[in-house]
Amino acid sequence: MSSFSSDTRTRILEATWSLLESQAKNVRMSDIAKAAGISRQALYLHFLNRAKLLVATTKHIDSVKDVDARLAESRAATTGMERLDAFVTAWCNYIPEIYSVSVALRAMRASDAEAAQAWDNRMQAVRQGCASAVAELATDGMLNPDLSENTATDLLWTLLSVENWERLVRECGWKQAQYVSSMKSLTSSELIMGNSKS
Amino acid sequence: MSSFSSDTRTRILEATWSLLESQAKNVRMSDIAKAAGISRQALYLHFLNRAKLLVATTKHIDSVKDVDARLAESRAATTGMERLDAFVTAWCNYIPEIYSVSVALRAMRASDAEAAQAWDNRMQAVRQGCASAVAELATDGMLNPDLSENTATDLLWTLLSVENWERLVRECGWKQAQYVSSMKSLTSSELIMGNSKS
DNA sequence: TGTAAAGTTGACACGGTGTCAATAGGTGAT
DNA sequence: ATCACCTATTGACACCGTGTCAACTTTACA
Numbered sequence: 001m002s003s004f005s006s007d008t009r010t011r012i013l014e015a016t017w018s019l020l021e022s023q024a025k026n027v028r029m030s031d032i033a034k035a036a037g038i039s040r041q042a043l044y045l046h047f048l049n050r051a052k053l054l055v056a057t058t059k060h061i062d063s064v065k066d067v068d069a070r071l072a073e074s075r076a077a078t079t080g081m082e083r084l085d086a087f088v089t090a091w092c093n094y095i096p097e098i099y100s101v102s103v104a105l106r107a108m109r110a111s112d113a114e115a116a117q118a119w120d121n122r123m124q125a126v127r128q129g130c131a132s133a134v135a136e137l138a139t140d141g142m143l144n145p146d147l148s149e150n151t152a153t154d155l156l157w158t159l160l161s162v163e164n165w166e167r168l169v170r171e172c173g174w175k176q177a178q179y180v181s182s183m184k185s186l187t188s189s190e191l192i193m194g195n196s197k198s
Numbered sequence: 199m200s201s202f203s204s205d206t207r208t209r210i211l212e213a214t215w216s217l218l219e220s221q222a223k224n225v226r227m228s229d230i231a232k233a234a235g236i237s238r239q240a241l242y243l244h245f246l247n248r249a250k251l252l253v254a255t256t257k258h259i260d261s262v263k264d265v266d267a268r269l270a271e272s273r274a275a276t277t278g279m280e281r282l283d284a285f286v287t288a289w290c291n292y293i294p295e296i297y298s299v300s301v302a303l304r305a306m307r308a309s310d311a312e313a314a315q316a317w318d319n320r321m322q323a324v325r326q327g328c329a330s331a332v333a334e335l336a337t338d339g340m341l342n343p344d345l346s347e348n349t350a351t352d353l354l355w356t357l358l359s360v361e362n363w364e365r366l367v368r369e370c371g372w373k374q375a376q377y378v379s380s381m382k383s384l385t386s387s388e389l390i391m392g393n394s395k396s
Numbered sequence: 397t398g399t400a401a402a403g404t405t406g407a408c409a410c411g412g413t414g415t416c417a418a419t420a421g422g423t424g425a426t
Numbered sequence: 427a428t429c430a431c432c433t434a435t436t437g438a439c440a441c442c443g444t445g446t447c448a449a450c451t452t453t454a455c456a
Contacts, residue, residue, distance in 0.1 A: 008402080025308060028443065042403055044445070107308040110223055110301075154370040155380070163361040172352040182353070186388065206433080226412065240434055242414070 009046050012036045013060040016053060020100040027104060029053075051114040058101050058122070065097050071129065080137035081192060087133045088160065088187055091126065092180045095165045102162050123157075130156040137191060144193045152191050159187055207244050210234045211258040214251060218298040225302060227251075249312040256299050256320070263295050269327065278335035279390065285331045286358065286385055289324065290378045293363045300360050321355075328354040335389060342391045350389050357385055 015035035019027045029050060033040040047053035062068075070093075074086035108115035131153045137143045143152060158164075160183065168174045168182070189195045213233035217225045227248055231238040245251035260266075268291075272284035306313035329351045335341045341350060356362075358381065366372045366380070387393045 029445090030443085038402095039404060040444095041405085041446090045402070049445070050443095103308075107305075110305040154366060154372065155384075158362050158365045158370075161361065161365060163359065164356050167356045167359060168352060172356075174352065186353075189387065190384065227414090228412085236433095237435060238413095239415090239436085243433070247414070248412095 008036070008038065008042075010060070012038070012043065012046055012053070013057050016057045017061060017101070020057070020104055024100055024103060049114070051108060051112050051118065054101060054105050054108065054115065055118045058098060058105065058118075061098055061101060065094070067094060070094060074129070074133070077136075080133070080140040080142050081188070083136050084133045084187065084191065085184060087129055088184050089180060091129065091160055092165070092183050093176070095162055096169070096176060099162065099166070106162075126160065127153065127157045130160065134191065142192050144191055144195075147191065155190060156187055159183065159190075206234070206236065206240075208258070210236070210241065210244055210251070211255050214255045215259060215299070218255070218302055222298055222301060247312070249306060249310050249316065252299060252303050252306065252313065253316045256296060256303065256316075259296055259299060263292070265292060268292060272327070272331070275334075278331070278338040278340050279386070281334050282331045282385065282389065283382060285327055286382050287378060289327065289358055290363070290381050291374070293360055294367075294374060297360065297364070304360075324358070325351065325355045328358065332389065340390055342389055342393075345389065353388060354385055357381065357388075 012032065016027070016032050019031055019035055029043055030040045032053070033043050036043075043053070047056060070090045071087075074083055074090050077083035077086045102119070105115055105119050109119055110116075131149070134143065134149050134152045134156060137152075138149050143149070147155070165179065168179050169176060174182075210230065214225070214230050217229055217233055227241055228238045230251070231241050234241075241251070245254060268288045269285070272281055272288050275281035275284045300317070303313055303317050307317055308314075329347070332341065332347050332350045332354060335350075336347050341347070345353070363377065366377050367374060372380075
């Protein structure tokens with residue numbers, strides 16, 4: 001419980017975060033150490049390896065940004081359509097917060113099993129959110145009859161991927177608001193029964 | 199023009215290709231050399247670095263699979279809707295062919311500017327195909343009036359990304375045919391004016 | 397005052413890419 | 427025939443980033 005060590009730990013996490021936010025590419029352990037004001041080796045006293053550090057950083061961001069509270073809103077919705085809308089909004093607006101860390105984590109996937117696992121877990125959690133929204137849509141009888149619940153979940157999950165956000169917002173230069181509203185209309189027009197364009 | 203050297207070159211490319219197809223992850227220069235039956239150093243006589251080798255491999259696949267002929271079909275379509283359909287079909291069915299190399303190339307993006315550039319070029323070419331299809335849709339007056347040509351192109355390009363294929367086919371286990379028909383209905387319902395679900 | 401935790405410096409192994417030098421063998425032109 | 431060239435070989439090595447280890451110092455606190 002010594003405030004000492006835990007201070008250093010969060011200083012490391014904050015340093016990692018801000019480095020990833022800024023330059024984004026090729027952040028090395030030594031860069032992070034320097035930014036946190038400790039030696040490179042001391043980093044390994046707190047995190048066994050780079051993957052664990054990145055994972056801890058995402059969790060740190062989650063707690064700072066209070067992801068749970070944001071998603072709670074969508075679970076509180078009473079109808080399936082409201083829930084879908086709330087979920088899409090909440091998640092789409094959360095993507096930019098974790099984007100920079102996600103880049104680093106995804107880049108490690110190919111070479112590091114632990115990083116791959118961590119990213120996969122996160123995505124499965126998102127998928128779970130998608131599945132819940134779809135399920136509620138189905139019980140309301142509002143799910144597009146061409147789609148099974150599973151297929152609809154796959155589709156929703158795919159549309160809401162970080163990679164799609166990356167492409168539209170970062171590569172194509174869309175405004176975040178434009179992205180969100182596009183995703184809302186896209187998902188609702190695909191998932192909700194008998195929906196043509198507004 | 200010595201058939202000798204050029205034989206080795208294609209042997210290298212074939213070896214790279216088949217290695218990427220099989221194990222997919224962490225294919226090293228030494229692995230490729232071994233598979234091609236030459237020394238690791240000799241690889242560098244043919245390709246200056248790993249990025250160039252991967253790029254050459256994609257081009258080799260393109261020529262073997264005759265990507266131009268496949269896409270020519272979509273350019274031959276007379277109406278915008280036919281063209282969109284043909285383009286989506288052709289590209290979606292081409293993705294599996296280049297997928298394994300794309301994984302390797304994308305994995306290098308973070309660390310290697312040349313690989314990033316090469317992947318980007320390829321994707322811009324795909325975007326060009328999307329733009330052409332959208333343009334023809336627009337001249338036919340069939341483009342969804344909610345969308346500018348640019349926005350429609352962005353959307354189409356995003357939907358047809360390799361990453362989305364990867365998620366649906368590899369992660370979610372969709373059959374290729376299911377993926378293609380989903381993409382066809384998804385793109386047409388989003389891009390074509392006044393389209394509800396079939 | 398002694399112990400433990402947290403940190404320091406310096407050195408090193410490992411894996412993978414890319415480079416270099418010295419050498420060998422086959423091919424083709426003169 | 428021989429010279430030059432091209433392709434290939436072996437072996438060694440530099441560079442980079444991660445992760446590890448050992449020896450030592452500083453700080454906290456009981």
